[in-house]
Amino acid sequence: MSRLLDQTFRDAGGRVVSALAAAFRDLDLAEEAFAEACARAVERWGDTPPADPAAWLFAVARRWALDRFRRRATAAAYRPDDAPPEPSPEDHVMALDEPIPDERLRLIFVCCHPAVGPEARAALTLRTVCGLSTAEVAAAFLVPEPTLAQRLVRAKTKIAEAGVPYDVPSPDRWPERMDAVLSTLEVAYAQAHADAAGAGPHADYAAEVLNLTGLLARLAPDDAEVRALAATVRFAEARRPARLDTNGAMIPLSDQDPTEWDGRLIAEAERHLAASATLSRAWGSPPGPRALQAAIHGAHAERAQTGRTDWPGILSLYDLLLARRDDPVIRVNRAVALAEVEGPAAALASLADIAADRWLPLAAARADLLSRLGRTCEARSEYDRALSLSPAPAEALFLTTRRDQLPV
Known part of the structure; x- marks a missing residue:
């Protein structure tokens, strides 16, 4: 049962909280209600969990939130939304074939409201x-x-105090939120891509x-x-089938x-990249950071046609x-390209000013560069450091293999 609840929490927690926040206009209440529903699931599911665990959590959380809401002295001024028509809230919000329901997209835009500090928008989302x-x-x-x-607490307080509406803004208001929305999606995808x-x-x-993109x-x-x-x-997802070797190690x-x-995803990516470049030229503006990142991915994708990687480019x-x-993320990735153009010594020197001793990507990059320089003892120490930082299994296997291949 605990495994089922844990899986449901990961898969549907965001959807449940989003739907509750949209209905009750209160992030704290939504999170409290979901926590209460999870606690009741621990008590009641036992050996016979519900047929639809996510819908069960939503229904229990909604009832608890409604009861709590009615007890508030200000209930009349903050009445929750009326229940939506058919399909039922459970069917509409929890439909697993609908990756990000409207309620979830709405909450993304709420969390990225300009009233919230720029440093907290993506984090809160x-x-x-x-x-x-x-x-x-x-x-x-x-x-x-x-x-x-502390940033999260301040951000939620700001949303409540500012009376931020729980609605997707009109397109003319998107620019003031879009950077935070895109930053959220970048980090969310990085979490998915980590393993x-x-x-x-x-x-x-x-x-x-x-x-969603x-x-x-x-x-x-x-x-x-x-x-x-x-x-x-799309460029990154196109490479998913090639990420593991036959032993399950990262490639x-x-x-x-x-x-x-x-190839289909690469073609889609190239169309979006071309459109981005055309738009930048039309507006007379230099490429933005995401356009440059996409161009880097596009340059790697060209190896499928040319058989070579344009490292200088x-x-x-x-x-x-x-x-x-x-x-630091860009600096570490740049070091990989620098090593191919100017050699591992130049790449290692470029990482010297990154103060993040317990950061896995830095330790892994340093280990590779040190091994290429023949500094075996230092490389082994960096591989050990990287392995101590809880890498995903596929990456751990890759790092272990590289460490064990070092000369004795």
């Missing part, structure tokens, strides 16, 4: 809508967990982000960054067999990207 833990969100933004927790085997707790985000591209076809993110997600992008990539794109968005 990831915590509330996507169901990431505070620790996971903090790790994604490379900030201490207590700092992130190359697709077995991580957030692996289902990949399909959801793929669908396509939806946003249809709703905002003239937004270059929207089209660029749609391209990036780095540069070692993947391009004949295993999904990719390095140039990373230099442009670093000027637009300087963060």
Whole structure:
């Protein structure tokens, strides 16, 4: 039973909280109601869980929230939405073939409201809508967990105090929220992409982000960054079939067999990338950071036709990207390209000023560069450091294999 509840919590928690928040206009109440429903599930499911666990959690949480709502002294001023017509809320909100229901999209835009501080918008969305833990969100933004927790509390308070409407704004108001919406989707997709085997707790985000970026591209076809993110997600998803070797170990992008990539998704990605570039030129603006990231993915995808990787071109794109968005993730990825162009020593030197000793991507990158330089003892130490940081099983197997292949 605990395994079923845990799976339902991961798969449907965001949907339930989103639907409750949309109905009651109160994020805290929505989260409390869902927690209460989970607690009751532990007590009542036993050996005979409900046929639709997600719908059960939604129904119990809604009843609890309604009861709590009615007890408030201000109930008359804050009446929840009327129950929707057929199909029932359970059928409509919990339909698993509907990856991101309207209620969830609505809450994404609510959490990204300009009233919320820029540094908290994506974090609040990831915590509330996507169901990431505070620790996971903090790790994604490379900030201490207590700092992130304080930001979340302030953000929810701001939404309540500002009376933010729980509705998707009209298209003319999208630009002020879209960057935060796209940042949320970037991090959510990174969580799905973290486990190359697709077995991580957030692996289902990949399909959801793929669908939502396509939806946003249809709703905002003239937004270059929207089209660029749609391209990036499709380029990355196209490589999914080539990410594991026969032993289940992760295969780095540069070692993947391009004949295993999904040509249909690559073609879709190229159309979005071309549209993004056309829009940037039409507006007379330089490519945005997401457009540059998409271009890097597109350059890697060209190996399927040319049989080679244009590392100097990719390095140039990373230099442009670093000027637009300087963060440790981009610096580590740029080091991979720099190693191919100028050698591992230059790449290792470029990572020297990143202060993140307990960050897995940095430890893994340093281990590879040190091994290529013949600094075996230091490389082994970095591989051990990387393995101590809880990598996903496929990545752990890859790192273990590389460490064990070092000369004695």
